Amino acid sequence: GAGVSQTPSNKVTEKGKYVELRCDPISGHTALYWYRQSLGQGPEFLIYFQGTGAADDSGLPNDRFFAVRPEGSVSTLKIQRTERGDSAVYLCASSPGTGIKDEQFFGPGTRLTVL
Amino acid sequence: SQQGEEDPQALSIQEGENATMNCSYKTSINNLQWYRQNSGRGLVHLILIRSNEREKHSGRLRVTLDTSKKSSSLLITASRAADTASYFCAPDSGTYKYIFGTGTRLKVLA
Numbered sequence: 001g002a003g004v005s006q007t008p009s010n011k012v013t014e015k016g017k018y019v020e021l022r023c024d025p026i027s028g029h030t031a032l033y034w035y036r037q038s039l040g041q042g043p044e045f046l047i048y049f050q051g052t053g054a055a056d057d058s059g060l061p062n063d064r065f066f067a068v069r070p071e072g073s074v075s076t077l078k079i080q081r082t083e084r085g086d087s088a089v090y091l092c093a094s095s096p097g098t099g100i101k102d103e104q105f106f107g108p109g110t111r112l113t114v115l
Numbered sequence: 116s117q118q119g120e121e122d123p124q125a126l127s128i129q130e131g132e133n134a135t136m137n138c139s140y141k142t143s144i145n146n147l148q149w150y151r152q153n154s155g156r157g158l159v160h161l162i163l164i165r166s167n168e169r170e171k172h173s174g175r176l177r178v179t180l181d182t183s184k185k186s187s188s189l190l191i192t193a194s195r196a197a198d199t200a201s202y203f204c205a206p207d208s209g210t211y212k213y214i215f216g217t218g219t220r221l222k223v224l225a
Contacts (some may be wrong), residue, residue: 042217045212091157101165104160
């Protein structure tokens with residue numbers, strides 16, 4: 001009965017480097033979301049997957065950010081040429097995606113620090 | 116998608132007291148959900164209230180919804196130190212996307 005897991009829990013990188021953040025949703029959940037949260041703010045929507053496809057990537061801040069979900073389960077958020085402003089907690093959530101609006105189950109997040 | 120705005124931004128109470136926080140939104144909704152977040156990590160779903168409901172209870176939580184005023188309130192009764200967290204509302208207009216506000220930061224003092 002595992003929940004949503006995210007790895008790593010913390011990631012420190014240098015400006016300009018490439019990072020990958022992983023999300024393992026609850027088994028069977030077809031909907032998957034990525035959010036970014038800065039200190040003192042609410043989670044900011046980045047991208048939504050329904051199955052393998054990105055149904056809405058309008059929240060991705062720029063083309064340095066990309067996310068995949070090739071088999072409709074695990075998702076990876078990829079950030080190229082990281083900048084200090086990318087430092088935040090990156091949250092992943094999944095929901096059953098039955099077509100009825102469901103609660104979202106959140107992972108513990110990955111805290112990304114760009115030095 | 117629309118954003119819920121929580122009020123107050125911060126609330127500090129003594130253990131055992133009740134805590135009330137409010138949420139306002141702009142357009143009609145199908146339902147509204149409340150989430151809690153501890154220590155800046157993952158959010159936990161607390162309760163969902165549908166647009167045709169006016170009040171809902173879950174343990175020490177009581178949620179009301181006034182669609183005419185486009186507002187909801189979350190009441191936590193007999194608060195405990197463990198209730199210290201940030202609370203967010205998520206109004207659902209029928210899309211999959213939540214736009215979270217800045218939340219209400221609740222501090223319960225022992």
